Amino acid sequence: MRAHLPRPHRNYNQPMADPSTRPATRIERDSMGEMEVPADALFGASTQRAVINFPISGQRFPRRFIRALALIKQAAAETNAELGLLEEDIAAAIAAAAGEVAAGLHDDQFPIDIYQTGSGTSTNTNMNEVVANLASARLGGRRRVHPNDDVNRCQSSNDVIPTAMQLAAAMAIEEDLVPALEALRGALDAKAEEFWPIVKTGRTHLQDATPIRLGQEFRGYTGQLEESLRRARAAQDELVVVPLGGTAVGTGINAHPGYAVAACARLAALTSLDVHETGNHFHAQASLDVVIAAHGAIRTIALSLWKIASDVRLMGMGPRAGIGELALPETQPGSSIMPGKVNPVIVESLTMVVARVLGNDATIAFGQTGSFLELNVMMPVTSVALLESIALLAASARNFADRTINGLAATERGPALVEQGLMLATALAPEIGYDAAAALAKEALKSGRTIRELATERGIAPDRLDQLLDPASMTEPGLGAGGSGG
Numbered sequence: 001m002r003a004h005l006p007r008p009h010r011n012y013n014q015p016m017a018d019p020s021t022r023p024a025t026r027i028e029r030d031s032m033g034e035m036e037v038p039a040d041a042l043f044g045a046s047t048q049r050a051v052i053n054f055p056i057s058g059q060r061f062p063r064r065f066i067r068a069l070a071l072i073k074q075a076a077a078e079t080n081a082e083l084g085l086l087e088e089d090i091a092a093a094i095a096a097a098a099g100e101v102a103a104g105l106h107d108d109q110f111p112i113d114i115y116q117t118g119s120g121t122s123t124n125t126n127m128n129e130v131v132a133n134l135a136s137a138r139l140g141g142r143r144r145v146h147p148n149d150d151v152n153r154c155q156s157s158n159d160v161i162p163t164a165m166q167l168a169a170a171m172a173i174e175e176d177l178v179p180a181l182e183a184l185r186g187a188l189d190a191k192a193e194e195f196w197p198i199v200k201t202g203r204t205h206l207q208d209a210t211p212i213r214l215g216q217e218f219r220g221y222t223g224q225l226e227e228s229l230r231r232a233r234a235a236q237d238e239l240v241v242v243p244l245g246g247t248a249v250g251t252g253i254n255a256h257p258g259y260a261v262a263a264c265a266r267l268a269a270l271t272s273l274d275v276h277e278t279g280n281h282f283h284a285q286a287s288l289d290v291v292i293a294a295h296g297a298i299r300t301i302a303l304s305l306w307k308i309a310s311d312v313r314l315m316g317m318g319p320r321a322g323i324g325e326l327a328l329p330e331t332q333p334g335s336s337i338m339p340g341k342v343n344p345v346i347v348e349s350l351t352m353v354v355a356r357v358l359g360n361d362a363t364i365a366f367g368q369t370g371s372f373l374e375l376n377v378m379m380p381v382t383s384v385a386l387l388e389s390i391a392l393l394a395a396s397a398r399n400f401a402d403r404t405i406n407g408l409a410a411t412e413r414g415p416a417l418v419e420q421g422l423m424l425a426t427a428l429a430p431e432i433g434y435d436a437a438a439a440l441a442k443e444a445l446k447s448g449r450t451i452r453e454l455a456t457e458r459g460i461a462p463d464r465l466d467q468l469l470d471p472a473s474m475t476e477p478g479l480g481a482g483g484s485g486g
Contacts, residue, residue: 002477011111042109044129044147050122056115061380062387065109068101068168069127072160072244075266076259077244080153083256090135094151097134106130114384117179118370118377120161126216128152154255154263156247158285158375163242165383166290170239170273172387173232176394180401181232183303185225187401188308191408192218198415199471201323201421210423211471214325214379214410221308228301235294240274242267246281287371288364288378291386295364302357307399309347312404316344325414329407346404355398360385418471424451427468431460 028037030046035045075096100106109130116122128147135145145151152160196215201208235241244267245260247253252260260277268275318324334343363385369470370378418424425441428451432440440454447454455465467473 007377011108025040035408042106042130042133043111044133047112047122047126047129050112050116050126054113054116054122056113058098059114059384060110060112061114062106062168062384062391063107064172064387064391065164065168065383066107066127067102067104067386068171069123069160069164069166070098070131071267071270072164072263073127073131074098074102074154077151077265078266079259079263080256082262083258085153085256086150086226088138090145090150090279093135093138094145095130096138100134101127101131104457106134116381117374118379119157120164120383121157122378123380124152124155124157124160137220153268154245154247154259156254158248159246159250159281161379161383162285162376163244165386166239166242166265167271167273167275167293168383169291169294169386169390170236172273172390172394172451173236173239174271174273177298177301177390178229180394181225181229184401185222185229185285186396187405188222188225189220190320191215191405192222195410196243198410199412199418199475201417201423208421211418211421211474213472213475214414216475221311224304224308227306229406231297231300235297236273238290238294238297240276240282241278241290242275243278243281243284250285252281271445282374284372286376288368288376291382292364292368295361295386295389298393299357299361302354302389302393304482305393305400306351306354309350309400311403312408313344313347319411323413327409327411330402344404346400350396350400353392357394360389378439380433387481391466392426398445399479412423415471417450420450422451424469424471424474427474428455428460431464431468432458 003357004128011218023032025036026039027034028048029035030045030049032045032049035048037044037048041048077086077091077094077098081088082088086094109125110123112122112126125147130152132147135151136143139145142181172406192215194215195218196213199211200214201482202212203209241480242264242337243250244263245252245255247255264275264277267273277380284290312326312328315323315326328342328344328347330342331345333341335341336344364382367378367382367385370376376382422441422444425437425444428440429437440451440458443449444451444454452465452469456462
């Protein structure tokens with residue numbers, strides 16, 4: 001492979017034009033022979049073969065995966081120099097070249113479709129070729145850096161690609177998802193405090209229940225976000241245990257015994273994550289257990305957000321013919337035919353993201369069917385699904401906080417409906433018994449009168465009724481607030 005300096009970005013997935021108009025090419029060689037490659041490409045023959053072999057979707061690995069893979073090459077080069085396996089100047093050139101790729105300077109040089117070899121070997125080879133070419137250029141032609149012998153030393157696609165998948169997801173959780181969830185948790189917590197004085201009707205089975213503070217409902221949502229943050233960290237803990245060092249089948253063939261520990265330590269320093277080598281390479285490379293478990297936590301977070309968003313949408317239903325207890329921020333016109341209509345579009349956006357995450361979860365679970373003997377061969381699509389879920393959830397959680405939760409306002413409708421609530425009879429059960437209280441509730445529904453009016457007619461003193469039917473007291477534990485129930 002010849003050394004080539006980077007050129008302006010271009011789309012290498014496009015088929016080559018006819019010979020009279022197509023861009024200049026060069027001939028590269030790999031173990032299968034010669035291959036015509038675009039002259040300005042930093043990759044070589046094996047990458048071009050993969051571009052030709054997989055004209056499937058036009059979807060490439062996301063930037064975060066390429067970054068993680070490049071960081072592995074950087075850590076590998078530095079480790080191999082430390083172990084005396086690479087000359088210092090060659091290792092330094094490889095590390096610097098990989099650092100450029102990690103920084104996003106050569107993203108157009110990774111044109112291979114994600115629907116490719118299930119081990120991701122094509123993309124690992126693509127990275128090796130690009131880094132080797134850049135490193136050779138750095139050495140000024142004094143030494144040709146070999147993509148396999150130098151850049152890929154002590155490595156195999158079979159341990160590098162799953163490590164990149166896990167590392168990319170762990171970094172995405174740290175840099176994108178956790179901050180977004182923290183922002184949403186803070187927004188919900190602020191609303192819980194703001195809405196605490198507001199007492200409204202609770203609902204179970206979508207039917208009227210005993211009173212609850214609007215702030216208590218939002219405290220529940222805050223709790224879901226606190227648990228979501230814990231689950232995100234738990235997913236991260238799964239992902240930072242990586243199979244690097246297992247090489248082809250988990251045995252570590254062609255890798256120095258000290259390579260994995262040292263390389264993982266460097267990756268930990270580069271990412272500020274607790275990256276460390278798995279204790280069982282045979283398991284780590286042969287299955288997707290870690291990724292399935294991590295995405296299970298992501299799925300749970302998604303469904304928590306769906307619950308919160310759906311509740312906000314229900315309480316904002318109206319504004320006149322629905323529940324109408326919350327006024328959602330007006331973000332855009334809601335109808336092309338109904339003037340003045342405003343829809344909960346931010347909520348709808350979030351719930352569509354949740355649907356996509358659930359679809360990704362099915363993809364990742366099915367990815368385990370690609371686990372045959374010593375290797376899983378559905379890693380590329382699994383990695384993309386995992387990273388997409390994290391990215392979508394992070395963006396949607398932050399958008400939901402900024403464009404909906406922060407601008408929520410409580411209306412007067414919630415408190416106004418409390419006095420008419422039939423389940424105020426619950427507070428009378430310890431006083432007059434369950435059956436008598438149930439009869440009051442049924443009569444109130446039939447007659448359109450209130451529980452207070454009917455209880456007064458049955459001889460309960462007004463002072464006692466004020467004590468029993470105080471809505472605020474019903475939002476706290478105690479027999480005076482109506483005892484237990486479901």
